[in-house]
Amino acid sequence: MGLWDSLLNWLRSLFFKQEMELSLVGLQNAGKTSLVNSIATGGYSEDMIPTVGFNMRKVTKGNVTIKLWDLGGQRRFRTMWERYCRGVSAIVLMLHAFKETSECLHVFKHGIMNHGFRYVVDAADRDSVPISRSELHELLTKPSLIGIPLLVLGNKIDKSEALAKQALVEQLGLESLKDREVCCYMISCKDSVNIDSVIDWLIKHSKTAG
Numbered sequence: 001m002g003l004w005d006s007l008l009n010w011l012r013s014l015f016f017k018q019e020m021e022l023s024l025v026g027l028q029n030a031g032k033t034s035l036v037n038s039i040a041t042g043g044y045s046e047d048m049i050p051t052v053g054f055n056m057r058k059v060t061k062g063n064v065t066i067k068l069w070d071l072g073g074q075r076r077f078r079t080m081w082e083r084y085c086r087g088v089s090a091i092v093l094m095l096h097a098f099k100e101t102s103e104c105l106h107v108f109k110h111g112i113m114n115h116g117f118r119y120v121v122d123a124a125d126r127d128s129v130p131i132s133r134s135e136l137h138e139l140l141t142k143p144s145l146i147g148i149p150l151l152v153l154g155n156k157i158d159k160s161e162a163l164a165k166q167a168l169v170e171q172l173g174l175e176s177l178k179d180r181e182v183c184c185y186m187i188s189c190k191d192s193v194n195i196d197s198v199i200d201w202l203i204k205h206s207k208t209a210g
């Protein structure tokens with residue numbers, strides 16, 4: 001980048017500061033805190049501690065300061081989601097979407113957990129799409145959240161059992177959401193797949209600071 005371009009960018013950043021606030025919701029183990037780390041530093045770790053309550057992180061990308069409310073996904077924290085979604089520029093729903101294979105169903109129907117088996121998923125993972133669907137639709141019925149754009153992120157596409165985007169959109173019933181903008185990306189925090197698209201989407205939804 002030339003000196004002139006750098007100077008222009010610097011001037012632009014002085015005059016066009018943007019800011020946004022968003023809330024990350026989704027079941028436990030979906031990868032919400034991993035996404036925050038990925039956006040903030042590009043780092044990734046297998047050893048994550050479940051979020052208790054919530055964390056707030058501020059991340060700056062170019063001219064945009066993003067205030068992220070990273071909410072705990074365990075059942076006892078889900079009643080807080082609505083409070084932290086009020087007035088934000090966007091709601092981000094994250095989930096790990098795994099398809100149910102016939103072998104997988106067999107394992108669960110017969111209550112066998114064979115650790116040599118290729119599709120070893122725990123019960124919470126197996127149910128994550130239907131539970132995410134009902135939590136999402138319940139959240140979005142709240143009058144305080146009408147019209148807030150929704151970004152759905154299907155995480156962990158590095159895994160072979162990950163669902164395809166179309167299947168995820170259908171299983172979450174996203175097409176029935178008519179009162180707001182809805183967008184969906186399939187991502188991997190582990191392999192940094194589509195994290196750039198997520199950041200671009202967020203930046204497009206920021207507002208000029210008042």
Ligand SMILES: Nc1nc2c(ncn2[C@@H]2O[C@H](COP(=O)(O)OP(=O)(O)OP(=O)(O)O)[C@@H](O)[C@H]2O)c(=O)[nH]1
Nearest residue numbers: 029030031032033034046048050051073188189190
């Ligand atoms: N394979 C794979 N694992 C991931 C990915 N993203 C996150 N994980 C793993 O998923 C686990 C849970 O990640 P967290 O970021 O703590 O999940 P969370 O949604 O913040 O969970 P709560 O805070 O309990 O709501 C961790 O072991 C991560 O390493 C991914 O893209 N691929």
Ligand SMILES: [Mg+2]
Nearest residue numbers: 032033050051
């Ligand atoms: Mg977390």
